[in-house]
Amino acid sequence: MDSLVRLSFYCFAASSFSLIAAAVMYIVFAVGRVRVLKQTMATSTGHSVDSNSVHHEAGPIGFARWGTMLTVFGALFSTLAVVLRWGAAGHFPLTNMYEFSLVFVSFLSILHLVFERMYKVRQLGAITTSVAAAMTLYIWSLDPAMREVNPLIPALQSNLILTFHVGAAVLSYATFTVAFGAATLFLIATRWSTPWLPSPEMLDDIAFRAITIGFPLFTINLILGSVWAHEAWGVYWQWDPKETSALFTWLVYGVYLHTRSLRGWRGTRSAYVLLFGFAATIFTYYGNYFFGGLHAYGGV
């Protein structure tokens, strides 16, 4: 069992390096490059005049291809890390922040690849794989004791409902990250002249599509959490801070879905709501650090 845990950690390390490198590649591609064109013109007086013109254009496509390939590695290794840990623990690894974040990295990198393939937008990786890479750095910073597989405390020795409750939460966080990436690119594309970025309309669509996956998943997360709370504690809802922070995040995305139906709100204002929604997601994700209450386990 120990060897599986160690192998899982090595896979995580490989995914971390892959995703950090992928993020760098995607950023270089998304930022684009500046090309200075020098022109020499002859004048009627027989002199020549040099003129320089500056052109902004897309970054070398090679960087984007490397970014995709490295993200594929990152997705493969992080997924393998999850599977090996699953095998070692005997249950899906979602019991502490190390495991939770590992699964998040796996889901996010896979989800990014799906969206990249669906929309053929590689620039999205500049944001999404950066978040995934940052999350791997966070995992490195966690107490090494969390890398071990420990017996579950009774509150977590439950059933499939708990696994799907937390799994739906992680997957919805990953989709919210994709929406955040698209919203960020949207705001950049509408504020500055960046013709090499995808059109704002497409970015708006990517963000919306991500939310149409994430919002129902987050709703499932809340419902299954309530069902499990009823199984474990006899009440559906206790106004626990983690519960209410999840409700807060859900409401923010509820506001987003309503703003899209308003003329003048679809686009820039909706994108700002998505940035706020992502801040709410981070708040909920790391809530265990500053909340007490019923969710105050997970090793932080």
Add this chain to the structure above:
Amino acid sequence: MADVTARSQPKHSRPMLEVLVDRIWRFFCSVRAAIAEIAFLTLLVLIGTLRGSSVPRAIADLIPPLEGFVDRWYAWDVFRSSLFAGILTLLTVAIIVCTINRIPGIWATITHPKITTTPGFLAGAETSATFTSASSVDDLMATTSALLRTQRYRVLTEKVGDRTHFYADKNRLSKLGTFPFHLGLILLLVGGIVTSVYGFRETEFIIPEGSRRNVGHGTGLSVELNRFQDSWTEVGIPMEYRSEITVYEDGQAVKSGDVTVNHPMSYRNATFYQSSFGNAAQMTITDGDGNIVYRDAAELGIFTMRGNPDAPAGLIRLPSEGLQLTLVAPDSNPTNRPELDAMALESGQLWMGVQPIDGSATGNDIGQGGVVLTQGKPAKIGDLSVTFDRETRFTVLQVGYNPGIPIFIIASVALLSGLAFTFYFPHRRVRGIISPGVDGAVLTMAPLAKRDWSGKRDFFKFLEKADDVIGVKPDVKHPANAGDYEYLRRQNA
């Protein structure tokens, strides 16, 4: 003169009440107002969430003058405040009014959409396609309709002069998805109210082994503990407690099963959770005529002996006799402060004292007077004969009675099905006109997909098929982001 006077009067004045009702109605129907209400609710939830965290304290540490404000923040129970209840009520009313207001429009879109359009609309559309075909107007319409139908579109046509107008849409029923979703939200609130009004939670529902206890609260339920089992690790840590119980409704056994930690048992709206357990004494008490006045197990350990916290104690109330019996079991931890174990009871013994049922202790106070019972041997106290039959155990269950469960289930299904309908079956619409041309007919069509990337993509996918079926390439009016679409990139190439 009379004419002038008549003209100066207002044409029509609506009653004030009608104007007021109209304004209130419009306020509740407004999406902007709904967004403001949800945003305010979101803010309250954030304030309430932070109250359960160390964040306000950190703010006060950073900015000391805010100390008083932060104290008030911690003191305010947001989720039980009238402001929170008020905004939830406002939102509920808004959802109901807005839903009622939208039903006719959505129903008309589904059942009787406007079929005709104008050339001006098609000319002004962001994206459109024009096919010039050698076919007649009717043939081209038939071909287009057939193609649209293969794409799951409903096609409605209307002849206006020599032109044929058409309206095609698919997934029109997804427009109804908003109703189950918002109904689900309201049902969640209703479920919460029903539970808080009619539900209850019993945290210490004690049943000795072999006994039956009433749940009460007008449920008509009672529970019998058939058997209690526990298992322990070698170092004395409990591994599992298991209560084998039978639930009775109005005296009839309706369900039997095991209850363990994390595996409660439910019957209708009642759920039984394993909480803890303890030892009990099976007792038989008869009066002077030999009538049994008590035969049941008495829980030991719910109380402890006054003066010795290691000695479990229990009570038996005999209302018919006007008496209350106090039982004390042997010291459970004799090595801890042995000087307190004044009774020095041995295993198989119980101390028993008698008091009036009003609880006022007299000469028979605990530890003073009373008798020591030995298992299996009757003892006389006044007219009563008391026998300590055997040691047994009791279980402590928690009982949750939640009549909102069916409402909660319906609400969850409504929420998720509403979201699935709305998000995964988007309503797609296309309008078009087929007019007679110089050598046949001209078809101009446009999607209703303003600032809708997916809507335009679906339209271009349709054009790709239409090219082959109609047999001519259309003249496509490009959107600004033409490069996003594979179809346009190929066409331009």
